Amino acid sequence: MNLGGEAHIDLLLFEVGGQKYAAHAEQVRRVDRATADAFERRSLGPLRDGQRALVFECAEGEAQLRVDAVHGFRRVAVDQLRRMPASAQADACAVGLWLSDEQPLVLVDLMETRKGRHGSDAT
């Protein structure tokens, strides 16, 4: 999205295990109560209650990532986004960072949470 010559992107902020994350809002079909089909991405941290889910489209139809809380949307300038430093070698689902005012926030690719490098991680 381009507002006044400056590119922007909408992020959905969520929380897992007390840690805040962000996902591209366009990936999220809806936020819902987690059902039995919802999966957990353990590398994001230990869930506290995991009653919410980010529902997104995947090859099998829909997938639900369990999260503890959803903190709403934020429109941010693309120039505040950074790729994940290669030397950090974080989990494949952590694709970048948003340099928010407080601290860098990890950007999560929801599709990658289904795959991951470590097959047993998504349960």
Place this chain on the structure above:
Amino acid sequence: MTPLQRALAEAPERAPAPPAVPKQEFFSFRLGELAVGVPSIDVREVVRVGWVTPLPRTPAWILGVFGLRGEVLPVLDLLRFLGKGESRLTDRTRVFVGVAGSHAAAVVTDGVLGLREVKEADIVAAPVGGDAVNEHVRGVVPARGVHQEALVLLHFSKLLQVARQRAVTR
């Protein structure tokens, strides 16, 4: 030509320069109980660490990332990397931004000691032993009395490359 004139004709224009003593400047810092030095050319700046964001599934020696003027830097715990313990981050912790080629990382210190010029001749080889740390030690500057403690000199750019390779191949 008088003897004096002959002597003056052979006299040098200025006092001869003293022979050059090869020396190098090291950025020195405290790491646990050790005083450690890395070539100052590998150090970009020293800052107080901001809020460190932990990352999912990074190696134990990567504590997370923090933003420094729009740049995202991984935060490296050398103690963990060298298997010598672990650093604790507080709001008083200082990190130095080390560079190796196009890679930069913030390295946690337990205190900054400053810059120290070291003569090449004063560097002795690291003691031979099974310690994995020795792989990254370029040499040691022995202590001189009680006022100057021993300084362990690291091959910093190599260390950073190895840390990166270990992370990639993990």
